[in-house]
Amino acid sequence: MSNLNGISSEIATILAEKPAAPFLFLGSGFSRRYIGLETWGDLLSAFSSGVRPFDYYSGSANGSLPLAAKLLAEDYFEYWWQDDQFEQTRQSQGSKMGKKASPLKLEISKYLRQKSKTVPDNEHLRSELALLSKLDIDGVITTNWDTLAEAVFPLYKVFVGQEELIFSNPQSIAEIYKIHGCCTKPESLVLTSDDYDAFAKKYSYLVAKLITIFIEHPVFFIGYSLNDKNIQEMLGSIVGCLTEQQLKVFSENLFFVKRAGEAAPAKIYPSTMQFGEYALTLQVIETSDFSEVYAGIETVRRKIPARVLRACKEQMYELVKSTSPETKLAVANLDDLEDGADIEFVVGVGVAQAEQEESDLAQQGYKGISPRDLFEDIVLDNHDYDPKRVLSEVFPDMPAKHGTFFPGYKYLHGVGITSIAELKNSEFESALPFFNKYSSNNFRSGSFTRPFIQHAKGMSAEEIVENFPEDRAAAYLPFLDEKSFDLEVVQKFLSDNFEKIFDKKNSYHTYYKKLAVLYDRVRFGFHKF
DSSP: OOOOOOHHHHHHHHOOOOOOEEEEEOOOOHHHHOOOOHHHHHHHHHHTTOOOOOOHHHTTTOOHHHHHHHHHHHHHHHHHHHHHGHHHHHHHHHGGGOTHHHHHHHHHHHHHHHHOOOOOOSSHHHHHHHHHHHHSSSSSEOOOOSHHHHHTTTTTTTEEEHHHHHHOOOSSEEEEETTBBHHHHBGGGOOHHHHHHHHHHHHHHHHHHHHHHHHSEEEEEEEEEETHHHHHHHHHHHHOOOOOHHHHHHHHHHEEEEOOOOSOOOOOEEEEEEETTTEEEEEEEESSOOOHHHHHHHHHOSSOOHHHHHHHHHHHHHHHHHHOOOEEOOOOGGGOOOTTTTOOOEEEOOHHHHHHHHHOTSSSSGGGOOHHHHHHHHHHHHOOOOOHHIIIIGGGOOOOTTTOOOOOOHHHHHHOOOHHHHOOOOOOOGGGGGTOOOGGGSSSSSGGGGHHHHHHOOOOOHHHHHSSSSHHHHHHHGGGGGGTOHHHHHHHHHTTTTTGGTTTTTTTHHHHHHHHHHHHHHHOOOSSS
């Protein structure tokens, strides 16, 4: 905190007194800032092209955008079924168009999925997103339909729509609540006045789910106006359910991030909203540089990442709830815990200090070589190690823990070993545990399978590096096949981002480590890709 100044320091001081990590409540202004997404009115106007001028729908609806969307959807239905440009889509999706609004929702969703791939041209905005992705927040609530939130927090569990949130078992940690639907599920979009009517019927259930979050967590609204009707209705509904003491806690947990003019100084000040007899005072953070806000939030740190805590909390819930639990128990180092697909409950997540310490660098010769030294030699090629001595003197002293990614195919290649069988029958058999535990899938995170297919399938390594933020590229590159896995591109990417392999404050550091080991395996190894 000593390195922070201005509003970053103020935010850090406020959050230091809070018992829980923050939630972010993201509105349309958030997506407009980072991916240039149109306003709702402009989006509808764009899709009315070819049908009727949007002013017609807006005027017919007396300015109500949900009603204008309904009127547009009715005309768009006829347009979509008749126009030749949709012929191919009709063949594949026509049977799913069960409602008048379905074609409009489908086409808007297709557009948003593509738009969500946008990377800001502005370097500062890219740095803001990079900083945001490092935050160890408890969750995100959003009315946005795009997938920017999932891109920033790819390991968080996503709940789409009211029903999925109401009837599921959210843990209020490492989760994203898309309460107005998502472009990945077009029918979930709350778009028309009919959708809003259906949303309102179950709104009280949603508010009940959200009250605990607003009482227990600081909530940062980003991309909303204080005059936003939806936000005012939501806050008003919550206010009416709270006691006087709860109302005080609630108001102290609300922070609205407001975009200031470029030359305006950043500031934090109170603002009052009136809901009948209740007055709600919240804090407004006004700044043109959102990284000041993110830097303040970044001071909230855990010893255990949010995604791991969520997994533990969810598995404990299932363990207690089940009458005949068939659980699998595991004791694991946090750095070795990846997707946890084979583990239903994790216990003992503390880290043994002895396992975390690197080799004593005070030792002489090859005994002093550390894991970092080996990664440097593989990626940067800046050491001239004798492969025989590395295999015989260094590897036996390294803990070959299950799940730990560790390089070394370069040294097997150096001594002429070309298979696991040869290694097993060689003088270097003690190194076997480092090389017989991997398959190609070990390098690919299940959390990124769908995002890769949606956003990067068919791209080359160079295209992935050029079109995605570094952390996302590190997660995507292992999904490439051998033909597309350009060793020169991957080596340069790893070289440029080498420090991230060991930056445990970066929640993506394991992905860089996996990629480095995969690079070693593909370049020097003897396995099929």
